[in-house]
Amino acid sequence: GSGTTPAADSSQAAAPGSPGLTAARAALKTYAQRPAAISVTQPVGKKIPKGKQIDFILCGVQSCKDLADFFTGAAGQLGWKVKQIATQGTPESVQAAYEQAVRDKPDAVVASGFPRAVYAKQLAQLTAAGIPVIQSNADDVVGDGISLLKNGPKDVGVQGRMLASWVVSNSGAQANTVYFDLPAYTILKPVKDSFAANYKEWCAGCALDNVDVPITAVGKDMPDRVVSYLRSHPKVTHVVFSLGLLNVGVPSALKTAGLTGRHIVVNVGDAQNYQYIQSGLTDGAMALNSHETAWLQVDALARHFTGQSMAVDQKAALPNMLVTKDNLPSVDGDFPIVESYQKQFKALWGLS
C-alpha cells in the first residue's frame, strides 16, 4: 500500500452532522440540480452576418467530435459553414491541421484539446492574419492569440469539487477514496487538485490515495488494475476516475472479482457511463457541458463578427451537473445540461 493517510479510524470522528459534511451536502444539492438557464443573458443585439467560414480542428477522440458536431449544428443556425479537419490526435497531425487552417484563411478557427505549444507557429500566423482562435478543454490560457478558452484549467476545477461533494456526502464523511488519474491529459490536473483540496476541506479525516494510470492501460488492463488495487486496499470505499473512459469494463471486473459495495463516480461522463449508472453499475458522473460549450463558442463568434468583445462569453460560467441514477436525464449519448439551451441561445441571436 502507498500513501494512504491514516484515516480510516479518525474518519469515525466526523460525526454525521459535521460542518464539512453539511457543506458538502449543500454543494452537492446544487450540483445535482439540472440548471435551467444558460449563463449568458446579454443578446448579441446586432444582425449576425451569414456565410462565415469556420475551420474546426478535431483532436482524435470522441468528445472532440461531439463538440464539433454540436458546433456545426449551432453554426448552421446562423448560416455559417464549418469544415471539420480530422487529426489522429498526434501533435504532428494537429500541426498539419493548423497548417491547413492557415492556408484555408477561414473567418475563425475552433479547436479542442491541445496545448498551444503544439501549434505555436501556426497560432502566430493566424493571429497575424487576424483570425480568431477559440479553444476548449485545453491546458492553456486566454490571450496571445487565443480569443476564447472554455473549460480551461481555471474552469475545470469545479469538476473536482463536484466529485468531492458527492463522495463526501455519499459516505457520510467516512470515505476512503482512491482517485485514478490519467496524467497523459494535463487538463485533468486541476480536477485532481481541486478534488483533493475540497475533499480534505469537507472531510479532514477521510483517506485519499492517488493512482496514476498510464494511457496504455486504457482499454486493456485498466479493469485488472482497479481490481488489484481494491484487493490490496480492502478498506477503500469510493473509487473516482478522472475520466469516464477509465471506468470502461471496470464494473463487470469488480463483480466477477467479488468486490462489491464500492462506490464509483467518474469525471466527464459519457454514454457508456450513463448506461452503467442506469444499470446500477456505477453511482455517479460529472456530466460535461459539450452542447452548451459549442453553442457558447458560436455565440462568441457571433459577437466577434458583429464587432463586439467576446468577454461576455469568456466570463460566463458553463453549467455542469452531477448525475446519479435519480437525476439521470437520458442514457442515449450526451444530453444537454440545460434542456432548452438551443432556444435560449437562439433568443440571444435574435433567431426565434
Next chain:
Amino acid sequence: MTSTPTRAAELPPSAPHRSAVFVPGALGRRAVAALSFRNIGAVYVWLVIVVLFSVWAPDTFPTIITVKQVLNGNAVAGLVALSVVPPLAARVFDLSVAYTMSLTSVLTARFLVSAGLGPGAAITLAMAAALLIGVVNGIVVVVLRVDSFIATLATGALIQSLITMVTNDSSITGVQLLATPFASIAQLDADGITLPVLYLLLAALAIWFLLEHTATGRRLYATGFNADAARLQGVRTDRLRFLTLVASALLSGFAGIVFASSVGSGSPTAGTPYLLSAYAAAFVGATQLRAGRFNAWGTVLAVLLLGTGITGLGLATSAQWAASLFTGSVLIVALVLTGGRIALPAVLRRRKGIPSTAGAGTPAESGTPPVTGKET
C-alpha cells in the same frame, strides 16, 4: 578390423528406447527433458514471480482470487494471442487481427444498439464480417502473393476505415450491451471464473489438437518450415495458408465480441493494445514446450506469465511504470533462459551445414552460445 555392421548399430541410439518407452529410466529422462529450462523456462520464471509476489504481497497475492483474476483478466488477450498461432505456424503474419477484433466489437454493438437485432443475429453478422476479412486476407496473401506482413498491415488499414465508417471513431454504447443475454457472453461466471476463460481453454485445446494431433497440423508446420518440400509431398500449402488466415480472422473476431460483452461497448480501438502483446506471447510461446514451433499451450503460458506479473504488481505497488518494466524484463529473462532463438531467427539461420554436423550443430550448439571467436 572386424567387419562392423558399419555404424548402423551406433546410429539409432533411440531404437531401443522406443520399445522401452515405459521403462522408468527412459521415462525419467523424458521427464527431465520435459521439465528442463530449455523446454519450459517460462514456467520457472513464472514460479519465481509467484514466490516473489507471495513474499511481497503475502496477504493478497497467494490466494485463489488472484488465480481467478489472472484468468479472467487475460482471457481476451489469450484469445487474440492464440489467433496468430496457426498463421505463424505456417509462417504467415496476420497483423490485421487487432483491427478485426475492433471491427467485430463495434459491429456487434452497432447491430445490437442501432439496428435493434438480437444478440444471435448481431453476433452472426459480425462473425460473417470476420470471415470476409479472413477471405480477403487470404486472397491478398495467397492469391495475389503479397508478403503477409505488409499485406495484413494494408488490409488492417482497410478494416480501420470500415471501423471509422461504422463508428465515426467513437465507442458505441447502449443498454442493450449491458443487458443479460449479451452481457453474459463474457460476464457469466461459475465460482468466479468467467466464460471467456472457458473460451480460451477451448480455443487452446482446439489449436493444440489441430497442430499436434491432426494431419492438417503437421501439414501446417511442414508448410511453415519448408513450403517447397511440403508442396513436393503433396501438401496444398496455399490452401493451408489461406485457411490459417481465415481461422485467425474468425478467432480474433470472436475475441472482439467477447471484449464488447465484457466492457459493454463496442470500441473502435478495442484491438489495438492487443496486437504487439499477442505477437510477444506467440513468440515466447514458440520457445516453450515445443521449442521452435508456434504452439497453443506455450502461448497461453506466456499470456498467463505476463498476466500474473501485471496482477501481482497491481497488488504490490501502484507505480505506473512498473508494469512495462516488469513485462520487458520477464520477456528477456524467459527468452534467454530458454535459449530464445527459436522461431524466426532459427528458421532464418538454421544451418544444415555438412550433413552430419547438422545433428551436432543446431540443437546442441544452442546450448553453448558463441564459442567460436569467428562470429563476433
Next chain:
Amino acid sequence: MTSTPTRAAELPPSAPHRSAVFVPGALGRRAVAALSFRNIGAVYVWLVIVVLFSVWAPDTFPTIITVKQVLNGNAVAGLVALSVVPPLAARVFDLSVAYTMSLTSVLTARFLVSAGLGPGAAITLAMAAALLIGVVNGIVVVVLRVDSFIATLATGALIQSLITMVTNDSSITGVQLLATPFASIAQLDADGITLPVLYLLLAALAIWFLLEHTATGRRLYATGFNADAARLQGVRTDRLRFLTLVASALLSGFAGIVFASSVGSGSPTAGTPYLLSAYAAAFVGATQLRAGRFNAWGTVLAVLLLGTGITGLGLATSAQWAASLFTGSVLIVALVLTGGRIALPAVLRRRKGIPSTAGAGTPAESGTPPVTGKET
C-alpha cells in the same frame, strides 16, 4: 591420362555481350527494366494519385505548397522508416524504434525545461540514451541471441517504463522548447521547406551510400540473405547486426529530437504512431528500385507516396475513413503491381529443411503468378 583443358574454351559465351553493355540497345533495355512496373510500380501509383487529386481538388492540390506540405509533413515519418532499413537489410527487426523516438523526445524536453541545460547538452544526452538503447538491443539480440522481433518488443517495454518515469505519461512543454536555437532544429525553413526535409535527404543519402556503395553495405545484405554463407566468407555478421541496431536507435533517437523541436514538446507517445507505418514503408520500399533489398530511396518513395495521398485526401475530402481506406488500397495496389512477394516470405522460405530444394521453385517461379491450379 592427360589432364585435358577440356571445355573451358567453349564455356564463356557471354564475354561478347558483356563488352556490349554501352551499345544503345543494351542501354535502352536497361532503361526499360529500370522503368518497369516491376521495378518502380509505386512511382506509377504515385503518378495516378497525383493526377487523381489534381482533378479532384484542382485549386489546392497541384500547387507548390502541396509539395512542400508533403515533404515537411513526412520528414519525421521518413526518418523513422529509414531507421529500420539497415536492421532489416541484415534481417533484424527493431521494434523498439518507436519507443526510442519517444524517449529522446521527452528526454530532450526534460533536460531543456527542467534541468535547464542548453540545447547542445540536452541533445547530446538524449542521443547518448539512444546509443545506450542501441547497445542494449545489440546485447540482447546478438550476444544473448534472443530473436530480434521479440527482443526489441521487450526492450521497447523497458524503454516505455523509462518514459513513464521521466514524464509521468504527460507531455513535457516549456518555452525553452519554443525558443530559437532549439525550435530551429525542425522549424527553420528555406522557402517553405523545413530542415527535417534536409535531414531526411541526408539520412537517405547516407543509407543509400552505405548499402549500395560500400563493402559494409554489401556485407549487410549478405548477412541478411544468408548469414551462414556470409560468415563463412569472413563477414562478421554478429558485429554488423549489432551495429545496425545501434544505427537504428541513433536514427530514431534523432527523429525524436526533431519531433520535439517540431511540435515544441516532448511527448511520451511521440513514436507510437510511426511504428507500423515505418515498417509498411520499409517493406514497400523493398519491392521498389532494388527489388528484394531493403533500400533507402524505395523507403522514402513509399513514405512520400502515402504522405501525398493523405495530404491530397485532406484537401479533397474531410471524410475520416478516407485516409485508412486510401492507405490500405494503395499499399495493396503498389505491392501487387510490383509482384510484391519479396522480403519476408523469401527470407522465411529461403531455408530448406534439408540440404535444400532451394534454387528450383522459389525465385524462378515468381515471374509467373499462380497459374497452376495445383497450389490452391
Next chain:
Amino acid sequence: MTGPALRVAALSKRFGGTQALRDVDLEVASGEIHALIGPNGSGKSTLIKILAGFHHAEPGAVAELDGEPFDLGHVTASRHDRLRFVHQELGLVGELSAIDNLALSHGFARTAFGNIRWPEMERRTTALVERFGLGIDVRRPLVTATPVQRAVVAIAAALQGWEGGRGVLVLDEPTAVLPPGEVARLFDIVRELRDAGASVLYVSHRMDEIFALADRVTVIRGGRRIATRRVAELTPRSLAELMAGEETETDHRPAPSAGAADPVLEVRDLWAGPLRGVDLDLARGERLGITGLVGSGHEVVPYVACGAHAGPVSGRLRLPERSERWTEARDAGALGLPLVPADRAGEGVIGDFSVGENLTLPLLHRLRARAGRLHRRRESALAEDWIRRVGVRTAGPGARITTLSGGNQQKVVMARCLAQRPPVLALCEPTAGVDVATRLQLYDLIERQADEGMGVIVCSSDTQDLLALCTRVLVVRDGRIAREISGRDITEPALVHAMEGTE
C-alpha cells in the same frame, strides 16, 4: 517385357526465357531400371517435377501409365498410387520427424475423432523404414539424421502403401551425397524393388552408377532427348560422348606428385565434434584427400581448419610459410583460410546476390576507393576476370546466382576462394551434384591451382573425386585417422575397405 510402365511424349516446358524441356519422349519398360542422365540444367528434374504434378507441362504432352493415359494437370489417386518420387534434395521437411514426413504425403492413421494414432503411426513408419535395414529414430527431426537415413526416409515415404510393387519409382540424384557403402545399400534396395516387379527411373551424374545399376539409359541435353540405349551396348566413353556431344576424357588420374615439399599447413591434435586427436601436414602443391563414412568426422576437418566449425574445438595449427607461431584451433578463423562448403545452397552461395556479388564478397576490402566507396568498375572487372578464368557459364556478373546451374554455382564458390590466393584451400564435396563435363573442369581448376603451389584439402565422400584428384588420402574412422593411402595405392576397393574398417 510387356508394354511400357510409363510413357511420356511431346513433353515441353518453359520457364520465362528458359526452355527447360522440348518435345521430350521417354519410355520406362515395366521391370526395368531406366537411367536418365544429362548435364546440369538439362531438364531432368523438371521432367520429374512435371510427372509429380509440381510443374505443369505445356499443352500437347501425352502421358501413360501401363498404357492408360493420365492427365498431367491433375494428381489423381491412380497416378499417385503407381508413380512415386524421391526428389532431388529429397524434398523432406527437416524440422519434422520421419513419421511426419511419411505422413505428409500419405495421411495419418486416425481415430474416429480425427486425431492421429501415434503408436500406430510409429509402428507403421518403423516397419517401412526398417525394411532398409537402418535403424532410425522415427520421432526425431530429420535434421538430426544422417544423409543416408534421410534418403531412406525419402524412399520409404515414396514407397509406402505401394501394393504389389507395380508402378514406377522415380529417384532424382539420390546418391549425390551418399558415401560408397551407402550407395551399395541403396542399389540393393532398388534392385530388390525391380525384382518385385516395379520400374525405376533413376537420375544420377555418376557414370559408374549407371553401369552398375541401369538396364537402359536416356540422355537429355538442353531439354532435348538425345538418345535412349541399352546400357549393355555402351561404354563409359560412348555414354560420355552422348552426354557432352563430343569426345571427352573420363579418366583423370593425377600425375604423381613431385614428392614431399615444404608444408603449408600443419595441424596437431585436433578435437572437434567426432574428431579425436587428428594430426595432418599438407605440403605445397599437394592435393590431400580426406574421407570416411558419414559421421566419422572427416567432414569436420576442413571446417575446423577454416575456423567455421560451430561448437567446441581444441588443437592447434599453423601456416609455416606465414608464421612460426601456432594458432589455437578455436582461433583458426583468424588465419582466414577460405572454405568451399559442402552445402552449396545453405552455406555457399547467397541466392539473392548476383554472380559478381557472390564472387567479390570476401574480396571487398581490396575494392575500396576513396571514402570507403566500393570501386564498382574494379569490382566488375575482377568478377569478369574470374568468371572467365574458371569458365562460369552465365549471362554476366549481374545475373542472379540462382539462375546458374549447380555446377556453375560451384565454380563461382570456388573462384571466390581462389581469388583470395590462399596458401591452402579446403574443399568439401566439391563435385556433389555436378555433371561429368563440369566435374572435369573443376578437377582441372583444382589441379592448376595446386601446381602453382597451393595446398588443397579435398574432403569428399565421392571416391571418384579422390581417385581423380588426390595425391594422398587420409581415411578417418571414428574420429581418428585410420589409414593413409597415397599415389597408385588410391583405389576404390582400398578406400572402401579403409572407410569401413574391413581391411
